[in-house]
Amino acid sequence: MSSNEIPTREVARRVFADEFNDATFSFKESDDDRAPVYALLPTGEKVNRVFFIGTLTEKEDVGEDNEYWRGRIVDPTGTFFVYAGQYQPEATSTLRDLEPPAYVAVVGKPRTYETDDGTVNVSVRPESIQVVDATTRDRWVVEAAERTIDRVGAFEDEGNEYGRMAREEYDIPVDRYLESTVSALESVEESDGDELGVGGSAPSADLQPEP
């Protein structure tokens, strides 16, 4: 990659919540202060931006002095946690105004933070949150499934730099994401996609601590 090129925009990766929440390892590829920070997906891909669609099930202003919204957004495999404050004015105002439950499309950046007991939580700092319909949500599930399957399929490939990095940094068998992907697809197949359902398996209910 030439350093003279205009920096290209980071792709918004498609990843289900269960895998995203396991992406606790993050890294930079250059020493430059402004170099992008990437989260490493356990299936072997670097992520600086995500795009996902799920059901906003709860929202809460958890800020003390300023408003700071936390939203729980559920996909067929688990829950994304998004946090939006004064520096994300659009996403903040959307969360403020929205009444759950609602299908929402989120573009955002992965953020990790370490709690007092040493566990690393992964959340999303949203760039935008928009209400979408059930068909669009189903389309995302199928798309995220396809991308996940592609990553799992290429995981052991020679020359897959991030696959190798994931094997070094994580001790997670990637088959588990294949399994959750298959059940996600089956849930789309079973529903007609019209009702605002959260899906079969209940997402873990424990709230994440504040970042």
Add this chain to the structure above:
Amino acid sequence: MTDLRTHAAEITEQFSDHIDVTDDEVEERLRTLVEEYRVPVEEARRSVTNSYLDEADLEREELGRGGNDEVRLADIDQDEQWIDATAKVVELWEPRSDSIAQVGLLGDESGRTKFVAFETSELPELEEGAVYRLGNLVTDEYQGDFSVKLNRTTTIEAVDEEIEVGDDAVTVEGALVDIQSGSGLIKRCPEEGCTRVLQNGRCSEHGDVDGEFDLRIKGVLDDGTTVHETIFGRETTEDLTGIGLETAQQMAKDALDTTVVVEEMREDLLGTYYRISGPELGRYVLADDVERLTEPADPEAVLIKARSI
């Protein structure tokens, strides 16, 4: 025939309508410069041409340029080249300035390119859908994109043939993940041939100007592996959002703020899937056709793929 003889013949041909010159005379002048004074051939040719221009009291662009190459539109890759082309008028656009007589797209088998004809050139009007043999066009470049300009020496000859215009359009699919600044209700520079989008009422070329309102969207289409920046022109933007230029201006007036327009567009469009086709212009795909993907997704094929791993 020597090289000099060839060059001489070409120069003679250019001036044949204007003054009496012979190949011998021109060749002699060239030979003096090249052989005695060690001037490179191209420079010698330029110098000799200029002296005849003076003699004939002509401007360079008035020369009959018999020697232009007939160029395929997709092969244009240099600024300020004189070319001939046979092309179909694919589209005529609304000129944004009084000085522009016609603007639109020409197409041939190889692809399409933008053309501009100026009022001052006083050329006959081109008709949409017709095929012409165009002599003496000048190429132009802006940020890596090429176009052609018609000028007053351009010859236009309607030809009775059909051209299957090459489809250099690309089709891209993905979710619209961002709408960039410079979208919604914008103002363009009114200077002739400029149309740059103003930043805080200023044109980067012409300074403070009284801009003209327009609508457009600079969107980012992302399929999870690649990113495509796309531009929706006024028509596509109106079709997609249902907001016309007049409505947009009224919205901005009511709110005393032009950004209300793009805010509303963001709410309508972000986070949904589109299939877009159109020509690539630099890093952008110009969205001629936009289709919102609303058909239900089919998990079956992906399930089969998953089970095959």
